[in-house]
Amino acid sequence: MRLARRSFISKTASVTGLGLLPGVAFAADSPRRGGTLSAIIQPEPVVLTAAINTAAPTGVVSGSIFDGLVDYDAALQPVPALAQSWETSADGRTITFHLRPGVLWHDGQPFTSADVKWTLENVWKTIHPRNQATFGKVETVLTPDDHTVILHLSAPSLAILSSLNSNGAQILPRHLYEGTDVLNNPYNNKPIGTGPFVFKEWNRGNYIVLERNPHYWDEGKPYLDRVIFKVIPDAAARSAALETGEAHYAVLSPVPLKDAARLAKLPSLRVTTTGYEWVSPWLFFDFNVTRPGLDNPKIRQALAHAVDKNAIAKIVWFGFGEPAISPVPSSLRAFHDSTVPRYDFDPKKAAALLDEAGLKPRADGNRLSLFIDYIPYGDDFKRTAEYLKQAFKRVGVEATVRSQDTAAYTKRVYGDRDFDIAITWFAAFADPQIGVTRAYSSASIGKNIPWTNGSGYNNPKVDQIISDVQGEADQAKRIEAFKSFQQIVMSDLPTLPLLEMKFFNVEAAALRHPPAFGDQVYGSLRDFWLDISSDPK
Numbered sequence: 001m002r003l004a005r006r007s008f009i010s011k012t013a014s015v016t017g018l019g020l021l022p023g024v025a026f027a028a029d030s031p032r033r034g035g036t037l038s039a040i041i042q043p044e045p046v047v048l049t050a051a052i053n054t055a056a057p058t059g060v061v062s063g064s065i066f067d068g069l070v071d072y073d074a075a076l077q078p079v080p081a082l083a084q085s086w087e088t089s090a091d092g093r094t095i096t097f098h099l100r101p102g103v104l105w106h107d108g109q110p111f112t113s114a115d116v117k118w119t120l121e122n123v124w125k126t127i128h129p130r131n132q133a134t135f136g137k138v139e140t141v142l143t144p145d146d147h148t149v150i151l152h153l154s155a156p157s158l159a160i161l162s163s164l165n166s167n168g169a170q171i172l173p174r175h176l177y178e179g180t181d182v183l184n185n186p187y188n189n190k191p192i193g194t195g196p197f198v199f200k201e202w203n204r205g206n207y208i209v210l211e212r213n214p215h216y217w218d219e220g221k222p223y224l225d226r227v228i229f230k231v232i233p234d235a236a237a238r239s240a241a242l243e244t245g246e247a248h249y250a251v252l253s254p255v256p257l258k259d260a261a262r263l264a265k266l267p268s269l270r271v272t273t274t275g276y277e278w279v280s281p282w283l284f285f286d287f288n289v290t291r292p293g294l295d296n297p298k299i300r301q302a303l304a305h306a307v308d309k310n311a312i313a314k315i316v317w318f319g320f321g322e323p324a325i326s327p328v329p330s331s332l333r334a335f336h337d338s339t340v341p342r343y344d345f346d347p348k349k350a351a352a353l354l355d356e357a358g359l360k361p362r363a364d365g366n367r368l369s370l371f372i373d374y375i376p377y378g379d380d381f382k383r384t385a386e387y388l389k390q391a392f393k394r395v396g397v398e399a400t401v402r403s404q405d406t407a408a409y410t411k412r413v414y415g416d417r418d419f420d421i422a423i424t425w426f427a428a429f430a431d432p433q434i435g436v437t438r439a440y441s442s443a444s445i446g447k448n449i450p451w452t453n454g455s456g457y458n459n460p461k462v463d464q465i466i467s468d469v470q471g472e473a474d475q476a477k478r479i480e481a482f483k484s485f486q487q488i489v490m491s492d493l494p495t496l497p498l499l500e501m502k503f504f505n506v507e508a509a510a511l512r513h514p515p516a517f518g519d520q521v522y523g524s525l526r527d528f529w530l531d532i533s534s535d536p537k
Contacts, residue, residue, distance in 0.1 A: 092156030155471025275520030415448030457494035
C-alpha cells in the first residue's frame with residue numbers, strides 16, 4: 001500500500017534562503033558510543049505517554065521510550081520496527097502483522113501480540129483522539145501466537161498503515177494497564193516502553209532523564225548513554241542554551257523565529273527543517289459555535305474577513321508558514337481542495353456582515369466582546385492571539401487575550417468548553433482521516449479529549465462523511481469525499497485555518513545522525529550520537 005507523500009522540499013525553499021538546511025546526512029561518519037545528549041522540551045509535557053495524550057511535547061519525549069509497529073521513511077513509507085513485516089488481504093479487510101521476537105519491555109517482561117490487541121481494543125478505539133476514527137473499522141483482533149496480530153475489519157481502512165508509529169499508535173504494556181483506570185494509571189508518568197531509552201526521572205519544572213536501554217532489540221543501539229530533556233520556559237534562555245552549547249538539540253521551532261537565521265550562521269549550530277514530513281502541521285482557531293453570537297455563521301464569516309493571513313505568515317510567524325485556505329494542507333496534494341470558500345482579508349466586508357447580523361456598533365464603538373485563548377506553546381502563539389485582538393478591534397469587536405498552562409487550556413477548550421476563540425495547531429499527518437477529521441467529528445465534543453473537536457461543531461452530513469471514508473477501499477472515492485468535507489466545513493466555518501506551518505530544529509554541529517525519518521520529530525534518538533571532536537568551539 002502506498003502512502004501519501006508530501007512535497008516538503010518546495011515548502012522549505014523560502015526558509016533555506018535564511019541559511020536553514022533542509023537536511024544533513026553523515027554517511028561517512030562512524031558512530032561513537034557514549035555521552036549525554038542535552039535536549040530542550042518546551043512546554044513541559046503534561047504526561048509522558050502519547051497513547052493517552054497526543055500533545056507534541058509528550059510525543060517528542062515518549063518517542064524514545066516507546067517503539068511503534070513501524071517507522072516512516074522520508075517518503076512516508078512504513079519501515080519495520082516492532083513489526084518485522086505485514087500484509088493486507090486482497091479485499092483490504094484483513095491486516096496481519098508479524099512481530100519481532102525477543103523484544104522486552106523495560107521491566108523485563110516480554111512484548112507480545114497480547115499487548116497490541118489489548119491496547120487497540122482498550123486505548124486506540126476508546127480514548128485516543130485520532131485512533132477512534134483510524135481504527136474504527138476494526139471488528140476483531142486475533143493473536144494466534146505471541147508474534148502474530150491479525151486485524152479483521154468491517155471495511156477496508158486505507159489510513160491504518162499511515163498511523164502505526166510510536167506516536168500514531170503507541171502500544172502500552174498490558175500487564176501494567178489491564179484492569180486499571182488507563183487515563184490515571186501511574187505509569188503514564190513513569191512509562192515502561194520497549195524503546196531505546198528507559199525512563200529514569202522526571203523532576204517537574206526542570207528536566208526529564210532517559211537512560212540507555214541495554215537490552216534494546218536493535219543491537220548496538222542506542223549510541224548515547226543518556227538523554228536529558230531540559231524544561232526552559234524562557235525563549236531567550238533557550239536560544240542562549242543552544243548558542244553556548246548547554247543544549248545540543250531542540251525541536252518544533254524552539255527559539256524565537258527572528259533568531260533562527262542568526263543561529264543558523266553560527267559554526268557551532270545548524271538549523272534543519274526535515275523530520276516533519278509525517279506531521280503536516282496547520283495553525284487554526286476554533287470558534288465556540290455554541291456561544292451566543294458565534295453560533296451565527298455570518299458572524300464567524302465576518303471575523304474571518306477581519307484576519308489578514310498574509311500578515312500572520314510574514315509578520316507574526318516571520319515567514320515560517322504559508323496562508324492556509326483549508327484544514328487539509330496543500331502538502332496533501334491528492335486530498336486538498338483549492339476551490340473551497342475563501343474569506344479574503346476585507347475589513348469593510350467584515351463590518352458589513354456584522355451589521356447584517358444585527359451587531360451594529362454601540363456608543364463606545366464596540367459590537368461584541370469575546371475572549372481569545374491560545375495554546376501555551378511559545379511566544380509565536382501568543383503573538384497570533386495579540387494580532388487577532390488588533391484585527392478584531394478594527395471591526396468593532398473587543399477581545400481579551402487569556403493565557404494559561406497546557407492542562408488548563410485543554411480542560412477549558414475540550415472539557416468545560418468555556419471559551420470563545422481558541423488558537424491551536426494540529427498535525428494533519430499523511431491522510432486527513434488521521435489528523436484533520438478529529439477537529440470536526442461530533443463524537444468527541446465536551447469529553448475532555450485534547451486535540452479533538454474544540455468548536456462544538458455538529459453536522460450529521462460531516463459525521464457521515466467521516467464515517468464513510470474510514471471504510472472506503474477506493475482511494476478516488478475517498479478523495480472526492482474529503483473534498484466535499486472541505487466544502488462543507490469551510491462554508492459552516494467552525495474553525496478558521498490560518499497557516500500551513502513550517503517547523504525547524506536547532507542542533508549542535510557535534511550532534512550526528514543519519515538523514516531524518518519522515519516522522520523524526522516524534523521518533524526515537526536511537527541513531528543519534530555526539531562527535532565532540534568536531535565541535536568548532
